[in-house]
Structures are given as C-alpha cells and as structure tokens.
Amino acid sequence: MVTLKEIAEKCSVSITTVSNILNGKSNVSEHTKERVLKVIKETGYRPNYMARGLRASKTNSVGIIIDDLTEFSSTGIIDGIMSYFDEHKYKAILENLRFYSKWGTKWYHNTGYEESVQQAIDEFESIKVDGIIYVAGHARCISCIPKNLNIPLVISYAFTEQPGISSVEFDDANAACDITTHLIENGHKKIAVIAGTKNNIHTERRLEGFKRAMKAHNLTVKDSDIKNGNWDSDSGYENAKALLEGSDYTAVFCFNDLMAAGVYDYLYEKNLVPGKDISVAGYDNRTISKYLKPALTTVEIPLNDIGRKSAELILNQINNPDDFEPQRSFVQCGIIERDSVGKI
Structure with a gap:
C-alpha cells in the first residue's frame, strides 16, 4: 500500500504539504495541489485514518x-x-x-x-x-x-x-418457491410467469425458486410459460395479453406488484375477475397491493x-x-x- 511519504517523494514535496492538501488547507499553491492530487489518484493512495491517529475515539x-x-x-x-x-x-x-x-x-x-x-x-x-x-x-x-x-x-x-x-x-429464490407452492396447493398446475428484466439477479433468483417448486410437484415448465417484463404495469398488461389469450393458464405469477397491477387491467378489460377467473400472485408487497380489487396475494420483503x-x-x-x-x-x-x- 502506498504511504504518505512515498506520495511526498514522488511529488518532491514534504509530507506536511501532502497532509495539508489532504486536509483541505489553503496554504498550498494551486499548481502543487493539482500535481499532488494527480499522483494520489494515479497511485490509488487512501489516507489511513486509523494509523494517523484520527480515529482514536468513537463518535457513536x-x-x-x-x-x-x-x-x-x-x-x-x-x-x-x-x-x-x-x-x-x-x-x-x-x-x-x-x-x-x-x-x-x-x-x-x-x-x-x-x-x-x-x-x-x-x-x-x-x-x-x-x-x-x-x-x-x-x-x-x-x-x-x-x-x-x-x-x-x-x-x-x-x-x-x-x-x-x-x-x-x-432469500429471493426461497420466497418465489414458497408463493409458487401456494399457487400449486390451491390447485393451479398451469402457471404463467411474468418475470423481470433479463440478466437481473432478482429475475434469476425468482425463476430459480419458481422452477424448484414446479419440479418438486412434478410439473413441467416451458420457455413459452415465461415472459420478461420491465417491472412496470404496462409490461404486465402487455405480457398478460401475450400469455393469456387463448391459453389454459389458471394463474399468473408476477415478479413484482406493479406488473401484477397491469395483469389486473388486462383481466378487467376482458371481463375476467382476478382470483376468480384467473389467479394472480405478486412480489414485494408494495402499498398498491392491498388496494387492488381484489387485494393482491404477494411476497412481503422484510x-x-x-x-x-x-x-x-x-x-x-x-x-x-x-x-x-x-x-x-x-x-x-x-x-x-x-x-x-x-x-x-
């Protein structure tokens, strides 16, 4: 690790000068300050406050x-x-x-x-x-x-x-597994998924949990069962339309509550009732989830x-x-x- 002394030697200045620059004192020329700061950035030097005795007591x-x-x-x-x-x-x-x-x-x-x-x-x-x-x-x-x-x-x-x-x-994956199991235990075997964006850790973990629950109950998952949304209600609506029209899905698992709200919009547009004609599960337990009609079953993040x-x-x-x-x-x-x- 680079030391204060080495920084001073590289810049041909005293240790005191480097210290003054680090502590924001104004008794150093602008040219010297720029030269020292450039070397500090290039070397990756970081002040060791403990070693310098600046952290001798706690501040709580x-x-x-x-x-x-x-x-x-x-x-x-x-x-x-x-x-x-x-x-x-x-x-x-x-x-x-x-x-x-x-x-x-x-x-x-x-x-x-x-x-x-x-x-x-x-x-x-x-x-x-x-x-x-x-x-x-x-x-x-x-x-x-x-x-x-x-x-x-x-x-x-x-x-x-x-x-x-x-x-x-x-535990994203375990929670997704739990809510998928909840759908399965309520008799749902054909479950559509509106996931989040691709290459997103939340999406990957929730898909892992969903597939784990389906496998545990000997239910198959096809690529066509899953659509990727953009975490907003518009993508929930559009993906519900793509998944549900002419299909035999009985439930939709949405990877957040905003996309679930978009599914509600689609269902009501088709004169279908969430929870009665098509079951819907969300994720996050955002404020909107309890005000949707009917109130949304979802995962609560603690x-x-x-x-x-x-x-x-x-x-x-x-x-x-x-x-x-x-x-x-x-x-x-x-x-x-x-x-x-x-x-x-």
Missing part, C-alpha cells in the same frame, strides 16, 4: 450511503437501521446518491457510479464515523468498495465478493428486518473488531395471503 455515528432514497425498498431498510441505532444510542448520517433520479434504471452502467460511491466513503472517513452501511437499490454484486478500506462497512440489500465485508440480503440486521452487523464489527467474522446473511420473506388466489 455511522454513515449510511443510499443508492437512491426514492426506491421503494430504501425507506423500510433505513427505518430498520435507525430503530436499531436508537436502541443502542448511535446516530446516523445519510448520503443519498440519487442514482435512479439522475441516471434512470441503467445508472450502474454510468461511469460516474463508482466514483460517487468512493467519494461518499471518503467523506464519511474524513468526518470519522465509526462505520458505514451501503444501502443498495437492488440486489447485485457490489464491486466498487476500495480494497484498502480503513473503516468497517456492511452492504445492505446486495452483496460483494470482496473479502472482509458483511452483507444482508433477503425491509425493516434487513435494516436491523445490517445495523446489528456494523455495530458488532465496530465494538468487537478482533472477534469480527464477515457474514453473508439472508433474511426470510413471508407470504401475504389476500384475495387474488382462488382454489380450484
């Missing part, structure tokens, strides 16, 4: 980096984190990166994504928080965490392959529990650094049975 604060606060999952997770922190006399500082708001659903392909995350981590390190929780907007492998991180970090709602970092997710587990892991790592063992935790989902699944 944790930084929370959020992909986007407008994502339906974010507020529930953050509420769980905050409730756990309240119980343990910790405070949280939030950094909302607003990725969906700025760049839409393809933000993780934007070149500014990783830089924004690293900048947020740097800022939290500079104000000496005791740890960081990264709240992802959707499940994926997080690969932008600096390898020489000097502060405890937990990933919430996603995971990483980077050693030494804990993560908390929900967002509050995910937040609380994330908070528990970060405080354990902060308070017991010598005994810390990184964990990849999975929280189990539940089935909310309402009126959209009928028995046949």
Whole structure:
C-alpha cells in the first residue's frame, strides 16, 4: 500500500504539504495541489485514518450511503437501521446518491457510479464515523468498495465478493418457491410467469425458486410459460395479453406488484375477475397491493428486518473488531395471503 511519504517523494514535496492538501488547507499553491492530487489518484493512495491517529475515539455515528432514497425498498431498510441505532444510542448520517433520479434504471452502467460511491466513503472517513452501511437499490454484486478500506462497512440489500465485508440480503429464490407452492396447493398446475428484466439477479433468483417448486410437484415448465417484463404495469398488461389469450393458464405469477397491477387491467378489460377467473400472485408487497380489487396475494420483503440486521452487523464489527467474522446473511420473506388466489 502506498504511504504518505512515498506520495511526498514522488511529488518532491514534504509530507506536511501532502497532509495539508489532504486536509483541505489553503496554504498550498494551486499548481502543487493539482500535481499532488494527480499522483494520489494515479497511485490509488487512501489516507489511513486509523494509523494517523484520527480515529482514536468513537463518535457513536455511522454513515449510511443510499443508492437512491426514492426506491421503494430504501425507506423500510433505513427505518430498520435507525430503530436499531436508537436502541443502542448511535446516530446516523445519510448520503443519498440519487442514482435512479439522475441516471434512470441503467445508472450502474454510468461511469460516474463508482466514483460517487468512493467519494461518499471518503467523506464519511474524513468526518470519522465509526462505520458505514451501503444501502443498495437492488440486489447485485457490489464491486466498487476500495480494497484498502480503513473503516468497517456492511452492504445492505446486495452483496460483494470482496473479502472482509458483511452483507444482508433477503432469500429471493426461497420466497418465489414458497408463493409458487401456494399457487400449486390451491390447485393451479398451469402457471404463467411474468418475470423481470433479463440478466437481473432478482429475475434469476425468482425463476430459480419458481422452477424448484414446479419440479418438486412434478410439473413441467416451458420457455413459452415465461415472459420478461420491465417491472412496470404496462409490461404486465402487455405480457398478460401475450400469455393469456387463448391459453389454459389458471394463474399468473408476477415478479413484482406493479406488473401484477397491469395483469389486473388486462383481466378487467376482458371481463375476467382476478382470483376468480384467473389467479394472480405478486412480489414485494408494495402499498398498491392491498388496494387492488381484489387485494393482491404477494411476497412481503422484510425491509425493516434487513435494516436491523445490517445495523446489528456494523455495530458488532465496530465494538468487537478482533472477534469480527464477515457474514453473508439472508433474511426470510413471508407470504401475504389476500384475495387474488382462488382454489380450484
């Protein structure tokens, strides 16, 4: 790992000058500052706040980096984190990166994504928080965490392959298996699926769970039984039309509640009643699900529990650094049975 001394030698300046630049002091020329910052970026140097003695005492604060606060999952997770922190006399500082708001659903392909995350981590390190929780907007492998991180970090709602970092997710595949089993136990053997977008971890895991349940009950799944939607009601409507017209399906499993709402629109357009003529199951238990007519049977993601587990892991790592063992935790989902699944 590059040291402060090596940076100073590369730039032909004193260690004090490099330190002043890192700490934002203004007694350095702009030319020298630019030269030093360029070398810092090229070498990947990151200040070791622990080694420099800047983290000699706890601040009882944790930084929370959020992909986007407008994502339906974010507020529930953050509420769980905050409730756990309240119980343990910790405070949280939030950094909302607003990725969906700025760049839409393809933000993780934007070149500014990783830089924004690293900048947020740097800022939290500079104000000496005791740890960081990264709240992802959707499940994926997080690969932008600096390898020489000097502060405890937990990933919430996603995971990483980077050693030494804990993560908390929900068991997507098992929940999909459970709700498919619920449909089967209500007599449904011909089940259509409106999945999410291709090459999406949620889609892949939910398909795995669906197929597992079908196989366990000796039911076959054909490629034509599955259509990929775009996680919105319009694609739910269009895929319901493609799947159900002239078919003998008795149920539709939608990989989120918004697409299920689109299925409802299609069924009512055809004078069919959800739960009576065609059963419909959703996923997420969004607010809309209980207001659909009839109310939607769906999977409930335990967002509050995910937040609380994330908070528990970060405080354990902060308070017991010598005994810390990184964990990849999975929280189990539940089935909310309402009126959209009928028995046949």
